[in-house]
Amino acid sequence: MSNHAQEIVIIGGGAIGCSIAYFLKSDPQFTGRVTLVERDPTYKHASSALSASSIRQQFSTPVNIALSRFGFDFLQNAPDVLAVGDDKPALALHEGGYLVMAGPNGGDILKAVHAIQTKENAPVILLNPEELAQRFSWLNTQDLSCGTLGLAKEGWFDGYGLLQGLRKKARALGACFIQDEAIGFTHKGDAISAVKLKSGATLPCDIIINACGPWSGKLGDLLGLDIPVRARKRNVFVFTCKNPPLDMPLLGDPSGVWVRREGDRFICGTTPKHGEPDPDDLPLEVDYAQFEDVLWPALAHRVPAFENIRQSAAWAGYYEVNPVDHNGLVGRHPGRSNLYLACGFSGHGLQHSPGIGRGMAELLIHGHFQTIDLTPLSYDRILRGEPMLEVNVI
Ligand SMILES: Cc1cc2nc3c(=O)[nH]c(=O)nc-3n(C[C@H](O)[C@H](O)[C@H](O)COP(=O)(O)OP(=O)(O)OC[C@H]3O[C@@H](n4cnc5c(N)ncnc54)[C@H](O)[C@@H]3O)c2cc1C
Numbered sequence: 001m002s003n004h005a006q007e008i009v010i011i012g013g014g015a016i017g018c019s020i021a022y023f024l025k026s027d028p029q030f031t032g033r034v035t036l037v038e039r040d041p042t043y044k045h046a047s048s049a050l051s052a053s054s055i056r057q058q059f060s061t062p063v064n065i066a067l068s069r070f071g072f073d074f075l076q077n078a079p080d081v082l083a084v085g086d087d088k089p090a091l092a093l094h095e096g097g098y099l100v101m102a103g104p105n106g107g108d109i110l111k112a113v114h115a116i117q118t119k120e121n122a123p124v125i126l127l128n129p130e131e132l133a134q135r136f137s138w139l140n141t142q143d144l145s146c147g148t149l150g151l152a153k154e155g156w157f158d159g160y161g162l163l164q165g166l167r168k169k170a171r172a173l174g175a176c177f178i179q180d181e182a183i184g185f186t187h188k189g190d191a192i193s194a195v196k197l198k199s200g201a202t203l204p205c206d207i208i209i210n211a212c213g214p215w216s217g218k219l220g221d222l223l224g225l226d227i228p229v230r231a232r233k234r235n236v237f238v239f240t241c242k243n244p245p246l247d248m249p250l251l252g253d254p255s256g257v258w259v260r261r262e263g264d265r266f267i268c269g270t271t272p273k274h275g276e277p278d279p280d281d282l283p284l285e286v287d288y289a290q291f292e293d294v295l296w297p298a299l300a301h302r303v304p305a306f307e308n309i310r311q312s313a314a315w316a317g318y319y320e321v322n323p324v325d326h327n328g329l330v331g332r333h334p335g336r337s338n339l340y341l342a343c344g345f346s347g348h349g350l351q352h353s354p355g356i357g358r359g360m361a362e363l364l365i366h367g368h369f370q371t372i373d374l375t376p377l378s379y380d381r382i383l384r385g386e387p388m389l390e391v392n393v394i
Contacts (some may be wrong), residue, residue, distance in 0.1 A: 006032030008364065011182045011219060013038025015159070015350050016342050017050040017211035018166035019357025022082075025173035030365050032385040034170070035203060037195065041183035043163065045284060047213045048350060050317025052236055052267060053159030054250055054260060055351035056098045057122035057150050057319070060113045060391035061327065063376045064348065064384040066118045067355035070372060072153040074354035082165040089165030096155040096249050096261065097198060099136070100392065101302075102150045103254035107145030113391055114148050119391035123152040128359045138245035140302055149249065154249065156260060159196075159350050166353070184222055191337045192223075207364060209340045210333075214318035216343035225335040228382065231318040233282040233329055236269045237291045238262065238313040243305050247328040252394050257298040267310065268295055271319075271393055273345070278321070286314040330356060330377040340364070341379060347393060 008024065010017045013036045013261055021034045043049035055072055059065050072093075074081070079088040103109035109125075117124045135149075171177060173192040184196035185208075195203045210227065212219045220227030220290040248258035259268035270290070272278045291311055294354055299306040322329060322344035342360055359374040369375065376388055 006202055006206045008032055008034050008207045008209065009203055010034065010036045010209045010211050011195065012036075012211035012213055012216075013041065013094040013167065013177060014043070014046045014211065014213050015163045015166060015353040016213065016345070016356055018163060018170050018211070019353040020209060020342060021170035021175040021357075022173065023148075023357040023361035024364065025154060025175050027168055027361055027365050030074075030361070032206075034175040034241070036175060036177045037180050037182055037197065037203070038177060039070070039179065039198070041177070041179050047317050048163040048319060048353075049160050050161040050315055051160075051350045052156070052258075053213070053350055054098075054156040056154045056250070056394070058098050058100050058117060058124055058148060058392055059079065059348075060116055060156070061388055062116065062120050062377070063372065063374065064327070064352070064390060065117060065122050066372045069122075070355040070358070071351045071353070074155050078162065078165060087168070089161050089168075091157045091161045091165070093154065093157040094155045097150045098154045098252060099249045100252040100256055100394075101132075102145050102147065103143055104145055106254055109391060110146055110148060111347065113236045115150070122150070124148050124150050136248075138248075138303055139306060140306055144254070148321045149329050155251075156262075162350065162353070166357070171392070176261060182219065182222070188336075192339060193264060205338070207338050207340060209342055209360065213343065213349070214320040216320060222350045223335065225338070225339075227329070227333070227341065227343065228324050229321050229329070230321050230323055231282045232278050232280060232321045233284060233287075233316050234269055234271070234319050235287050235290050235316045236267055237295060237311055238265050239309045239311045240253060240265050241306060241309045243308070247303055250302075251302065253298055253302050255298040257295055257302075258394050259299055259306075268299060268308075270294055270298075273357070283307060284316045284318070286316050288314065288335050309352050312347070320344060320349060321346050324382055325392050326390040327388055328352065328377045329379050329382070330359060330374045331379065333379050334383065346390065348390075
């Protein structure tokens with residue numbers, strides 16, 4: 001693809017949009033212009049600012065495992081690669097691991113997923129209940145059939161720091177950020193020729209990228225295109241514990257509840273199980289009853305020390321759920337000749353933002369993916385009715 005005088009417009013300036021801008025502008029072969037349209041540069045409701053900012057190798061699809069591996073390496077090098085002058089983003093990457101557990105009925109699925117991870121060389125081990133009890137004396141293993149523990153390249157980091165680091169570096173490399181909202185489009189044939197902005201301005205474009213996070217489906221509505229991405233609320237609660245377990249990895253409980261350390265406190269949340277109600281577009285008000293009714297009992301059951309905890313803060317944000325298969329949509333949308341998607345990451349987009357940004361830049365500059373083959377995430381699978389289900393949604 002020639003990129004002479006290419007006008008690339010990215011709608012959405014979260015971690016995904018900023019990462020695409022950064023990787024485009026850092027490729028010496030790219031000579032085009034990059035404009036990011038972000039309606040709220042304070043990121044009040046953006047997922048990238050409300051995330052639990054954790055990273056794991058424990059996915060059920062090879063492409064997600066590869067994206068996480070790339071993501072972890074990127075986070076390790078981020079202070080140097082994202083430095084702007086003397087300003088080096090400190091991303092507080094902590095390699096704490098994940099322990100994903102299965103109850104009496106989930107063991108076969110967890111073992112099958114572990115086999116995929118092993119095939120992809122992810123450093124994850126399978127532990128039986130005795131081994132779990134031996135390793136983690138503070139864990140109630142009575143109703144567990146097995147667990148998988150990541151030994152490397154898993155943990156948590158400063159997600160807001162990553163967003164700001166990508167944004168600053170993209171800017172320093174020449175990407176243009178404008179505060180505005182995309183509200184419509186003009187067309188020439190089967191291509192989008194310009195974006196109409198709320199301010200009344202129009203932005204001409206050769207390529208347009210939908211990186212609107214949880215609102216990506218709504219951008220599709222403006223175009224009359226089906227983009228299966230929905231905004232689904234998730235609460236995160238912060239708590240303190242008097243006698244906390246030491247060296248606790250992020251726990252993924254069979255109940256759907258997750259918990260991890262955050263400095264001297266803990267954060268936790270839950271994901272609805274398959275078939276449970278998960279409405280779109282709920283207001284971002286914290287559902288405090290969820291902590292009392294669902295999270296605390298599950299936490300105290302799994303880690304008896306968590307019987308004695310005090311909830312101290314909370315927030316709510318949107319997962320950008322692709323309800324078809326809980327995986328991202330990356331690459332061209334067949335509905336327009338110049339519309340590209342980078343959305344639908346279903347709660348794992350922050351850790352994958354470096355790999356997605358790099359992949360999108362490769363596709364747009366070189367015409368194909370070079371570092372990681374992201375074609376499994378193409379929209380074509382939706383059209384073909386061949387979803388690629390991500391089993392490990394945490
Ligand atoms: C509670 C919670 C926990 C999470 N935990 C993790 C985790 O542990 N690990 C992980 O990897 N991921 C996690 N995620 C998911 C992760 O945060 C997202 O996948 C990621 O941040 C998505 O980035 P984004 O840039 O696509 O979206 P966003 O950060 O939401 O950015 C999209 C931007 O688009 C803008 N926008 C939308 N429409 C328009 C428009 N029409 N015009 C202009 N601007 C527009 C919005 O204002 C927004 O700033 C979590 C998410 C939540 C909510």
